[in-house]
Structure formats: structure tokens, C-alpha cells
Amino acid sequence: MSQSPACPRIGVYVCHCGMNIAKQVAVEAVTEFAARLPGVAVARHYKFMCSDPGQELIQQDIKESGLERVVVASCSPLLHEATFRKACAAGGLNPFCFQMANIREQVAWVTADKGRATSKAKALIAAAVERVSRAQPLERKRLAVGDKVVIVGGGIAGIHAALTIADAGKKVYLVEREPTIGGHMAKFDKTFPTLDCAACILTPKMSSVKNHPNIELMSYSEVEKVEGFAGNFKITIQKKPRYVHEELCVGCGECVDACVFPKAKFPSEFDEGLALRKPVYMPFPQATPAVVVIDPNTCLQLTKGKCKQKCVEACQRGAIDLKQEPEQVEVEAAAVIVATGFKTFDPRGLPQYGYGRYGNVYTSLEVERMVNASGPTGGEVVLKDGAKPRSVAIIHCVGSRDKKTHPWCSRVCCMYSLKLAHLVKERSGADVFSFYIDMRTPGKGYEEFYDRLLEEGVHFIRGRVSHITDWAMTKAEEGKLVVSAEDSLIGVTRRIPVDMVILSVGLEPQPDAQEVRKKFNISCSQEGWFLERHPKLAPVATFTDGVWIAGACQGPKDIPDTVAQAGAAASEALALIDKGYVEIEPNTAEVDPEACSGCKTCLGMCPYHAIRRDEEKGVAVVNEALCKGCGTCVAACPSGAISQHMFTDDEIYQELEGILSYV
Amino acid sequence: MPGLQIQRRVKYQEELDADFPRRVADMPGAADLNRCIQCGTCSATCPVSSFMDLTPRRVVAMTRAGFKEEVLRSNTIWLCASCYSCTVECPKGIKITDVMYALKRLAIQERAYPRHFPTPVLAREFFHKVRQTGRSNEGQIATVMILKTNPLKLLRQIPLGLKLLVKGRMSLWTEKMSGNKRQLQDLLDYMDTHKELR
Amino acid sequence: MRFLYYPGCSLKSSGRAYEESLLAVFARLQFPLEELPEWNCCGATAYMGIDEKKAFVLAARNLALAEQHGDGQPVHLVAPCAACYLVLLKTQKYMVEYKPIGRAISDALKSVGLKYRGQVKIRHPLDVLIKEVGLERIRAAVSRPLEGMKIACYYGCQVVRPFAEFDDPHDPMSMDDLLRACGAETVDWPCKVRCCGAMLTGTVEEVGQRRSYMILHEAMRRGVDAVATACPLCQFNLECFQGPMSRRYRDQVEMSVAYFTQIVGKAMGLDERTLGMHRLFIPLRQPPALLGTSHDC
């Protein structure tokens, strides 16, 4: 067959994807169809195109049949375009002489009727064949990358990632919006399933962060703006005024004692409101940095503008500065790791559980503080009146597995409920009743932990609690909180009077997840968790190169999984830095000076100011290094002078024609 | 509406016997009761669970939760044939057969078994016979049992008894233990007098 | 090593054929079993339901006697009745596992001048035949191989469950191996260890007999000539209620149910009376090939 440039030799490969595609699409028929399309020299179908033999098939045909263009009809290009481009390159073909037809995600998986799925697949393949005939060989450009990483969120995820990267000798900016790092884990006394002391394993890591020469800890700070791209981000960080000079304060606490408020008066955020603090305070003894902070909402000077400022007087180091202003810092980073964690469900949304109405209904997080030896009660489990509870109910799945709140399983609450059952029993000797829907304990040593709790004699009742009430129906219920549930394993409804109720609240995305996501140009799942590139194969990558996610911001998870992800994100960031460069997709715009009328329409279109006018020649010129390939200018040019590589008008019209020439 | 049976099905905590699970768990073999994960393997493997009012799994759950009345009055503990299937299959190593024994004993102690229910009666007969003679006599025990529980049935059993007699498989006199019968009785009496042993 | 024989109450009454055939087979194999003198009831199932400790003490007395009998030598106590076998094993085990039980039993034994140090090994005849005698010796003793005879081995509950270690509790094979060594064919069937109804056949007939019926029904469906048992209660339940069962379930139930020792004895050419064959309600069905012919010469 003769090879004319107008009609290059095309190879078409139809993937079965096991049965994923083959079940809905008649792959043989589609292949026969493809074989008869103009320019197609080879058409094959194969079980798994992305597998090694599948890729070799392409390489071999390029070499043996002299293919000049390749079309693979398989899954989404977002998944495997890179794979097949590499295969083409390995076969000696320019990787951009390639086109993918998405017949899995957009055909086989979404089409009920087999016949119509087959037709749609044919149309998409016809389109790809038409389009690829117009494809042009292109070159990728390389850009050098920096060697610094910004990590957002100083929970265990952020801390672990920061230490990993810093230990590898790279600079880390750890941005935490609270006055201290530590996240949720810092609040716990013990962690399941080993019951090792949270502080014992966390605080050494926290102080390593503070002391590490490669880590710049930016607490009480938030990311304002992110510009740039993988390898070369420019990030603006806003430092909130602490009203204390961090570098001067040594955390002696003199100022706290001296404050005009003689007694702590305001609910402590760190202690979930179970303890009180002054306007100037240290969140908790091991806070990192070990520096006080002055709360602008309660400090007299900062609210009323009038105070004796005893604190200022007390500080011998002159660390307090009530006039401190927010500060903006701009840093460069090659990579970003977002590790902003989660928030617990607010049970006020479920009034039937009486949180906020009955004093002795607590959230799990409050009880975490209560059982903490350095917490507000010194580790004692006590009721509001100071007495020890004789019986305690723990309610699982509060705000989880419920269409009305959150449909998902929060994954850690079964385990932490078991942990709290153990701690409460140990500290108070109370009878503990645990109400669960399913006991979810998948993890190393987790089922064994459940077994241990069973043995300890916690009363497990399978049934979701309908309500908690102080309406007594019997003598024994008087003065108690009564928990109502069907004991679904025994088959009767039960009312159990208890002194204290713990609500095992679920995990939900941070309330500002949407704003954070926009800043970093990453996506959220429907529920609001940050979206990973692939749930199995790229769990810490995002769709934005150079931005990784780790920990509970990606979905509910426990500390072991969080740390695993943090390690993964850190090593992916390090891999990028180590590689030293990024490759830029050659989908940039180009102006044809012959056609350009110099009207300047395009200049205002480009969000990246990538186009300027060559005053001498009177035409527009695109700066390839700045162009990100959106194509907006192309659509705008009245003279049709701009084209976008990989998305030329020609290619798109061709694709359109392919689609419409076939039903 | 006539015929509509209405029963209160809620259980108040004070109606339960908080001590009951401990009493059961204190008996040999029943200690692991709490570790039950309610998987139901015991009920599924039990050859007679299809006739039980409470499946073995529910017996475990209810025992553990203190449903003493319901458990001791259930037919389950008497239907248990001691086949040990459940004990072998239980993923948590709970000796359910022993739990059933423990419950039988408690039911007898508390006189909470169905009147005229043959099994407890049979057990008592057996008990007396062994004390007298050191050995049991199946034929005699069975006869007494039937007389005490369902005398009419005895008539139906006559042909079988006769046949056994003819084949030499049943004797009307009791085979007695040779030798030191006193020793055996002393042994049993010792257990009675030393209540602290139980 | 001494092998003492613990008959238990059943082998002296309803299970007499078991004792007769067992002793005859062991004698033929020149493996003498000596009856434990002065033994008493093992305490068995029903007793557990009234007074567990007394049940244990009953069993323990037998163990103490056996140990005494050994004069310091290891003693094997062979208990053919499944219930006896289980109770003896259970007593031995619980005496060690549950300290209070162990202590109470020891004290009681002491009060009558007995002592048990745990030196007795409790064995089931199937265990002894396979592990001590060995299939080789058994094959050698077979004079009239049971060619063409198809047997369903029924182990029942308590022989391999829950304490025995000589065979698999789900799919025991010892009896199958034994009868195959005797030339018979054995079937792979799902009822080997399913419960026969135990005491319920007499106490709660509708429950107990249904168990037995289902087992026999399956045996008939699989076209066997006989069901071989290793427990007097199983044998009794499966054989003696076939009449009532046939009426209750409107299904003619007729199936030979014999002790495995009777069948082994047959293969060894032992005399019918010695094997207690005359005590069976339903004579052991034999394939025509075996009738009348004699391989003895």
C-alpha cells in the first residue's frame, strides 16, 4: 500500500479490558469495522491493551507494518494515555501521533444496550481515526524544578510527611492554621489497637518538626494563593497575628498568670470546651511551637482597646506585641502536600440524641480529652456533677451511615468506640453498653482488640439507637438517661438507663474544603473529600501535577493509614524533586504571523498573559513557557490565526466528522 | 379485634438479671460466653436448632444480656443433644455445649423447666440409679421416665421393649458394679457435703 | 503397655453385641483387652445436666482405678461407647484446664483413698485398631473379604468430637480405612458425624427420630448395604426406631445398622453368634456374592 501524507497508515487497537469492555461492546465487530476505515492498515483487538504484550503489539506493528498513527480504543485517556504514548515512542513513533477512544468509561460502563454500545464505540473509533490522521508530531518541553515542599496541615499526616522530606535533605514549609501542630491525634490519650500513649509517639515527632533544620514551621498560618505549576509553584502564606513574637517567647507562662483575667474563663478549643483558658494561653503543655497566643476575640485590649496589659508587663522577654499585624510570606515550592484532615460531625444536627440538651451526653472527642491524663479532668471519667458514672452508653455511627447526615462509614469510630469503652471501664469501672450497627474492625490486630473488649465484658448491643431521653418509664430509669434501641440479635427493643452517653461522631470533610481545593486546583468527591487520581493506583496523587494529598482529608482513615499515605505523598514529592524536571504537555497555542491581523483580541483572553504583541511585526506572539494550553485565545481569534497544538481546529473538525458520519 | 394477640415486647433493664451472665460464666466451659460475636455458626450447625424456640446463638446473646427467665424457660436447653457440633465450629472457641449444660443445671436448680418435660426427669432417674448401683440401666430409666412424663406412651413402647428383651439387649434387673460400692457412694456424698467445691 | 477395657453401662445391655464383637475381634488379632475391674458408670451425658462435678467425679474414679491398675506403667483405657469415651476425655482435660474442678475432684478422690495423676490414655477402639494394631495386621486377619459390600460409615457425634485427636472431626476416615481393609467399599457421604438425635429419640421423639430418619434416608438413597456404627446409642437409634419412623414419615425405612466390629469380625470369618449378630433387629444385609461362599480353607 502506498503511503501518502494525506492518508497516513493507522493502526487501531480495540481493548477488551478483560470483560469490562467486551461484555457490552462486540469487540470483534468493532475491529472489523475499524479495519475498513480510511487509512487503517492494521486493526486488532486484544484482552488487555495496557499489559506488556498489548503494548508490544503496538510497537511491533509500528516497526513491522510501518504505522504512522495509532488509535487505542480502551479506557479513559486520563488513565492510560501516557501508557500508550510511551508505547508508541518505544516503537519509534512520535508519541503525539496517537489518539485514544474512550469506550470503557464512556461506552461499556454506561450503556445498557449491547447493540447501541457497539454503535457508539464504532462512532468514537471512527472519530479517533479521522482525528489522528491530522495529528502532528510534537516535542515535550522540559522545565527544571525547585527543591522545596509546602505541606498544608500539621496533623500527623503533615508532620510525618514533613519529617520524611526534611530527612531527605529537602526544605519543607509546614503550614498549620492552628496555634499548634498535632491535629486530632494530639488530643488523644491512647490510640487503638495497641493502646499506646498518643503523646508518647506524637510529641517526639512534634519537637523534631520544630527543631529540624530543614523544616520551617509556620503555625497559625494559612495558604492564601497558589500560582505556578508542578515544580515551580509560588505560594503566598498568610501568618495570622499571634500578638506574641514567636522567636522571643519561651513559653514560660508568666504572661498567662499575669493576665488581668484572674481566672480562666473562656472555653478552651483544644479541650473541646471541657476546660477554660484565658485570652492569653498555651493550647496544651506540649504545644508546638511552645509559644503562647493571644485570642483577639477575648483579649480586652484587642476587643475593647482598653486593658492594663499586665501580660506585656509580665513578659521579661518583651515577646508580646498587641499591635502585631497579619504578615504575608511568599515561598517557592516544587511540590505541595495537602494534609488538612477532617472535622468531627456536630451531633447538634441530631436532636434525638440530646447533645447540648442533656449535660451528660458527650461527643467522643470530648471524652478523648476527658480520659487524657493531661486533660481537663486529669484522666478521670466524671459526670457534670463530678460523680463517677456507673453506667455509660456508647452510640456508634452518629452522623455516619445515614442518608440524612452522611452516607459513608467513618471507618475509625468502631475502633475508637472500642478504645473508649476500654478506657471508660478502666477509669470509672462503669458498665459500658455499646450500641452498634455492624462492628467494623478490619485491620491488623483490630478484630483481636474487639475480642479483648468482648472478654472485658462490655455489653454490645446490635441496634441503632433511636433516641436518648430522660423520660422515665420505670423507677430504675428515674434520674437517668434512657437509651432506646432494638436489640436486633435478641429480637426485643430495649431501654437501658445510663448515667453518661458518648456519641461516636463520624468524620466529615473540613468545612473549608471547597476553598482549599480551589486554591490548589484539586477536586473533591461528591462528599467533599479531596479526590485522589485513582482510588487504587494513585491514592495520594491528584489531577493536578505536583499536588499530593495525604491523611484524613482524602477520606476517613486511622493513624496507620494516614501515616502510610503521608509517607507515600512525601516520596512522590521527593521523586519529582529528584527527577529535576517536569515535562510540559505540548498543547500550547501558536500564532500564524501570516494570518494575524494584529487586532489584539487574544491578548486580553489569556489568563496567563502569555501573548504579547510584537510591535515591530504588528502581530501577536505566544510565549510557550507561559502558555498552559487552555485554547481560549484560539476560540477568540477573529482571523483564525491561532492554533493550539494537539487541539487544532482541523483535528476537532475531523473528529466531529468521524463522529457524525456514523450513528 | 378478637384474636389479635398483644404482648409487651420492650425489655426494661431492671427486668433483667444482671447477675445471671456471671453465674453462667462461672461454670466450667462457659467462661468465654462474652466473646461471642453472634455469627450464628452454632445455630446453623446445630442438628436440632430448627425445633428450638431460641437458637443457640440467641441463647448465648440473651444469657450474656441477663435474660434469665427467657433462657431458662426455653426448650432449647432441653433439646440440645450434646452433639458438640457447635463447640467444634464456634470461631471464638465458645463451648456452647457446656453452656447448655450449665443452663440445664441452673434450670433444674431454679425449677424453671417445663413440667413433664422428659429430659430433666430422665436425668434425675439416671442420677438415682447410678447412686444406688454404680451403673445405669437404660431400660428401667426409660420406663420410669415415660411413666412420669407421659404414661400413655408406655403402651406404645411395649413392643420395642419386648423386642429388646428377646434380643437380650435389655435386662429387668440392674447390672451392679462389682466390689466397692460404698466407695462410690462416699465419693458422691463427699461432693454433696462439700458444697464449697461447687 | 496395658490396654484396659472400659465397657460402660450400655455395652452391658442394649449394646451387648458391640462388646461381644469387639472382644472377639481383638482376641482374633491377639490383642487382649482386660476389663477394668470395679468400674462404674462414666457419668455420661444426662448426668452432666444435673451435677457436673459429680459427673466428673464418677469418671475420675474410673481413671484413678485404671491408673492404679497400671502399677506405675502407662495405661490405655479403651472406651468403645462414644459417650463414655467423651466423658472420660473431658474429665481428664477439664481437671487440668479448670483448676477448681481439678481440685474438687482430687479432694473427693482423696477422701476415699484414691488418687489420679493423669497417667491414663483414653482410647477408642477405632484409634487402637488403626494406630496400635495397624491395617497390615488387620488385612492379614481377614479371611472373608467383604467384596461387593457397600457400607456407609457413621461415626456419630462424640467419637471424633470435640476432644478426640485420632481422626478429623469433620471428615473422619478411620472406620472407612478399616472397613476397606476388610474388602468392603465405603461411601463418601455427608452424614458421618451428623447427630442421630441422641436421647431425643426417646424424650422428644418428633425431634430425635427425625435426625435418625434423615440419616437413614440418605444411606438408603446412596444404596448402601449397611450402616456401620461406633456407638451403642447411635446403633440403637438408627436401628430400633425404624418401625416408628416408617409410620411417622410414611416412608418404608429398612437398613441394616451394625457395629463396625461386627462387620470386621465377619470379614475375619468369625462366628455369627460370637459377633452378636442375632441381637440385631435387622439382619446384616450381605451382597449375594458373600452368601454361602467361604474363603476359608
Next chain:
Amino acid sequence: MSEQVPVGQPPDWEPRIVAFFCNWCTYTASDLAGVSRMTYAPNTRVIRVMCSGRIDPQFVLMALRQGADGVLIGGCHPGDCHYQEGNYKCLRRFAMLKHYLAAMGIDDPRVRLEWIAASEGDKVQRVTNDMVQRIKQLGPLKLEPVCQPGCRAMAGDQPSVGNRAVAADI
């Protein structure tokens, strides 16, 4: 509810819809619909562009001219554009295009702009089904096949697949 087939329309007629989806949001969403196995009407054929800002109104007109019965444009929600504001530009062009289409007598539901975020797989399903439904009610789009500059298929300088090999396969 039975579907009403408008008079004069072949009973087995199925509308053809061309969809231009931006790479970052809507194309990802339609992948998500696939991953979530949400079945929907197979009438749409997606053309992927990097940004909805790349969509030239010409593309839409060309699609209609070449036989599409409808065109769906999908982009990121306002404020979410991967390229900051390409979707606003798209919106502006779309408004203009609508005027033009109205003048040409093309019914409103045939050309539709939807903001569909990467997480909104269900919206892809909903919008597609709804659009197919509406266009079915309108029946096939009948345009005078006027040949325009740039319409190479019509001008005959390019062999159309439909005209040649494929026809027999349908």
C-alpha cells in the same frame, strides 16, 4: 409513562448529540459516571477539549450542520476553571451563539451549556438523559444543507467516512 413519538418521525430514530467536554471537570465527571456504572442514553459522543474556553461557536454550528440533533457543552462550575476563567469566556460566547441559533430557528433545548464538576457523575447521567428526552420530543433537526466556507466535508475536499466505507455497516 409511554413516550410519545411525534408524527412523521421514524419510530426507531435516535437523536445524535455531540458533547464538548472540558478535560478537568466534565470529562472527568463522565469518566466518574462510568466508574460508578451509571447507565444513561448512549446518544452523546464526547469530544474532549482542555477547557470550555476552547470551544469555538463554529464547532457547534458545524456539528449541527453535519447532522447532529443537539450539542452539549460541559465545563467547570464558575470559579472552578482550571484556567481561571475559560468557562466565563465560554459562557459569553454561548450567550451570543444562542441569539444566532434562535435567529436560525433552532430550538433552544438543542444546544445546551452545563457546568458539571468532576465529582458530578450523576449530573452527566441526568443531563444526558434529559437532553435526549427533549430532543426526541423535538424530532430530528432538519437544516438546509448550506455549504459554508470551512465545511470541507460538504465541499467535497475531504472524503467523508459516512459516505464511503461505513454506510454498509450501519
